[in-house]
Structure formats: C-alpha cells, structure tokens
Amino acid sequence: MIVSIASGKGGTGKTTVAVSLALAAQDVTLLDADVEEPNANILLHAQINSVKKATVPFPEVDLNKCDFCEECSKFCAYNAIVVLKGLKVFAVPEMCKSCGGCVLVCPQKAIKEVPREIGYIRHGEKDKIKFIDGDLNVGESFATPLIRQLFDFVEGGDIIVDCPPGAAHPMVESVRRADFVVLVTEPTPFGIHDLKEALIITDSLNKKVGIVVNRADIGDEEVRKLAKEREIPILAEIPYDDRIAKWYSQGQAPVAMSSEWRDKFVELWRKIKALSS
Ligand code: SF4
Ligand code: SF4
CATH class of the missing domain: 3.40.50.300 (P-loop containing nucleotide triphosphate hydrolases)
Structure with missing residues (x-):
C-alpha cells in the first residue's frame, strides 16, 4: 500500500x-519525495547507510563523426542543443530535458548519452522503518525524474x-x-x-x-x-x-x-x- x-x-x-x-x-518505508527541500530525516533521525548519485542521460557529441547538419538543433523543441558550424555542437544542461530525441535523429550517429548528475538518493533505517530520500542539486530542474528514481528503490x-x-x-x-x-x-x-x-x-x-x-x-x-x-x-x-x-x-x-x-x-x-x- x-x-x-x-x-x-x-x-x-x-x-x-x-x-x-x-x-x-x-x-x-518512509519516502521523502520533497527533493528540493528534503527534511523528513530531521524529525525521523534515520541512520543513513548509503548515498548514491542520481543521474539523467545527457547528450554528448563526437565531433569526429558530426558534419554540422543541424538536424539535432532543428529537432530539439527546447532549443537545448547548439550547433556552431565548423566549431562545436553542445547541449545546454539547464535546458536539456533528456528526451533522447537528438540521439535518434542524428544521421551520423554522432550523439551518445552520458550520465549527468542531478542530485543524491539516500537510504537509511530507523528501528523498523526504512527511509529513502532524494536531494536535488541547487538550481537543478529535474525534480520529477529524481522522484521517479526514488520509487525505483522501494522494495514493497x-x-x-x-x-x-x-x-x-x-x-x-x-x-x-x-x-x-x-x-x-x-x-x-x-x-x-x-x-x-x-x-x-x-x-x-x-x-x-x-x-x-x-x-x-x-x-x-x-x-x-x-x-x-x-x-x-x-x-x-x-x-x-x-x-x-x-x-x-x-x-x-x-x-x-x-x-x-x-x-x-x-x-x-x-x-x-x-x-x-
Ligand atoms: S545531428 Fe548529428 S551530425 Fe548533425 S549537427 Fe547534430 S550532432 Fe552533428
Ligand atoms: S536530449 Fe532532448 S532536450 Fe536534450 S538536447 Fe537532445 S533533443 Fe534537446
């Protein structure tokens, strides 16, 4: 339940x-999903047993394969990938929603996804209570994906x-x-x-x-x-x-x-x- x-x-x-x-x-299990201000453990006092990095996929471009066709930037609805013709292609972390679309549309298969850290997931225990919380990095907008990841750690x-x-x-x-x-x-x-x-x-x-x-x-x-x-x-x-x-x-x-x-x-x-x- x-x-x-x-x-x-x-x-x-x-x-x-x-x-x-x-x-x-x-x-x-007490799951603190208030990842922008996780403070349940101030009251619970669980012993924290493990801390894991939470990440989301982030596009990284191999310029050796890229021909600067701009298909990725035309596709991205968030204007999060920038093509500087002949120079550089890069995604902007603050704007990228990690949808993976640019990876799929790149004709040269020049884009791969690498993990980008968005915060931490902690596990602990207090008596018979299991405790999980997430702590989103300051300025990070990925609260919802971090909350989704917290639920992946619930054991039932x-x-x-x-x-x-x-x-x-x-x-x-x-x-x-x-x-x-x-x-x-x-x-x-x-x-x-x-x-x-x-x-x-x-x-x-x-x-x-x-x-x-x-x-x-x-x-x-x-x-x-x-x-x-x-x-x-x-x-x-x-x-x-x-x-x-x-x-x-x-x-x-x-x-x-x-x-x-x-x-x-x-x-x-x-x-x-x-x-x-
Ligand atoms: S779609 Fe691929 S090949 Fe075209 S500019 Fe973007 S990264 Fe380069
Ligand atoms: S992963 Fe999605 S949001 Fe991020 S740059 Fe690529 S298309 Fe844009």
Missing part, C-alpha cells in the same frame, strides 16, 4: 504528519510518501502511484484555496482521499464544509499545541515525545489502512 501525504502549499505540517505516521506505524510493503508541496509536476509524480492520499491543510482561506488545487490533481488521478486538518482550532469552517459537500473523510483534527512547535524546533516528531500523540497517529494509520483497502 502506498499512502501519499500531500498539501497544496508548504508549511501545513505535512512532513510532521508523514514522519509521525511512519513512527506510529513502524514496519513501513507499506510506503508513506512525504510529497513536495503544491500542485505541480513533482506533486503529481509523488501521488500518482498512491492507493490513498492524505491532504494536510489548515482551516484558513489559504488552506481552502490550496486544498481545492490539490483536489483537482487527486480527482484527475481518481485517488481515494482523506483530510487532516492541522491547527484545527484556528480559522473558519470552510474546510469542513468542503469535506462534507465532497464526502471526503476528515481523518484527524490536530489542534494547535505549543508542545508540537517546541518539539519541532528541537527536531522531534510529536509521536516520539508523547504517548498521547502516538495513540492519535496509530489511530490515524488504522483509519487510512481501512479506507484504502
């Missing part, structure tokens, strides 16, 4: 919910995915395999706006969804009204608690600090398993 923990915006407590669920559930069993915030490609890549999506939100105008955006994605992917309302005792009733209208279960309401903010600042998940919170997240995991089956 894959459970993706997502939110339409950052700062809703999504990572705290994902890590707390993993600590409560045990015997799961129950998987909890801490998704990137927002409703763009990286979030879609993080929820598209999910058996169940937990949307973490706050009962505020910003929260309802971003929840609606996230629901557009989960609806289009035909996903089963539940809502966790964080800081549930602030704001208004709009999230609850929407949940009722859409018949989406509210799985948990987490009231504002000074202790959670304090534990967070100390790098600790609530489940690790309090049996009361552990019981709440054990119950949340039980509900998710029941609804996703």
Whole structure:
C-alpha cells in the first residue's frame, strides 16, 4: 500500500504528519519525495547507510563523426542543443530535458548519452522503518525524474510518501502511484484555496482521499464544509499545541515525545489502512 501525504502549499505540517505516521506505524518505508527541500530525516533521525548519485542521460557529441547538419538543433523543441558550424555542437544542461530525441535523429550517429548528475538518493533505517530520500542539486530542474528514481528503490510493503508541496509536476509524480492520499491543510482561506488545487490533481488521478486538518482550532469552517459537500473523510483534527512547535524546533516528531500523540497517529494509520483497502 502506498499512502501519499500531500498539501497544496508548504508549511501545513505535512512532513510532521508523514514522519509521525511512519513512527506510529513502524514496519513501513518512509519516502521523502520533497527533493528540493528534503527534511523528513530531521524529525525521523534515520541512520543513513548509503548515498548514491542520481543521474539523467545527457547528450554528448563526437565531433569526429558530426558534419554540422543541424538536424539535432532543428529537432530539439527546447532549443537545448547548439550547433556552431565548423566549431562545436553542445547541449545546454539547464535546458536539456533528456528526451533522447537528438540521439535518434542524428544521421551520423554522432550523439551518445552520458550520465549527468542531478542530485543524491539516500537510504537509511530507523528501528523498523526504512527511509529513502532524494536531494536535488541547487538550481537543478529535474525534480520529477529524481522522484521517479526514488520509487525505483522501494522494495514493497507499506510506503508513506512525504510529497513536495503544491500542485505541480513533482506533486503529481509523488501521488500518482498512491492507493490513498492524505491532504494536510489548515482551516484558513489559504488552506481552502490550496486544498481545492490539490483536489483537482487527486480527482484527475481518481485517488481515494482523506483530510487532516492541522491547527484545527484556528480559522473558519470552510474546510469542513468542503469535506462534507465532497464526502471526503476528515481523518484527524490536530489542534494547535505549543508542545508540537517546541518539539519541532528541537527536531522531534510529536509521536516520539508523547504517548498521547502516538495513540492519535496509530489511530490515524488504522483509519487510512481501512479506507484504502
Ligand atoms: S545531428 Fe548529428 S551530425 Fe548533425 S549537427 Fe547534430 S550532432 Fe552533428
Ligand atoms: S536530449 Fe532532448 S532536450 Fe536534450 S538536447 Fe537532445 S533533443 Fe534537446
């Protein structure tokens, strides 16, 4: 079973919910797919056992074979390969999407693909929890391919995915395999706006969804009204608690600090398993 923990915006407590669920559930894989800001392990404290480079294929031109015909640059929809006639042919890393098209269209077979590093994939363990995260290099645009590669390392069993915030490609890549999506939100105008955006994605992917309302005792009733209208279960309401903010600042998940919170997240995991089956 894959459970993706997502939110339409950052700062809703999504990572705290994902890590707390993993600590409560045990015997799961926690996959931190927020590759531009991977911070789940700040709360989980997994021992990292291996670090691998993540790469994408990148075109490299053999000028001994190239006749500067320009077929590659005419083909590339991203204007990512440059032909300087008689001098040089090269792809621009920041623009190339690694589609491999130029390799296929080159009449001289002068282009081959070489690995280009985009970031790192780390594996670790904490008690019975397996941990995987990805760290995209600064300025790199390949978040979605890196997330795809993270899933290649999953060995099976129950998987909890801490998704990137927002409703763009990286979030879609993080929820598209999910058996169940937990949307973490706050009962505020910003929260309802971003929840609606996230629901557009989960609806289009035909996903089963539940809502966790964080800081549930602030704001208004709009999230609850929407949940009722859409018949989406509210799985948990987490009231504002000074202790959670304090534990967070100390790098600790609530489940690790309090049996009361552990019981709440054990119950949340039980509900998710029941609804996703
Ligand atoms: S298509 Fe091949 S031969 Fe033509 S310019 Fe590009 S690399 Fe050179
Ligand atoms: S791999 Fe694709 S995006 Fe990159 S230069 Fe070749 S055609 Fe353009």
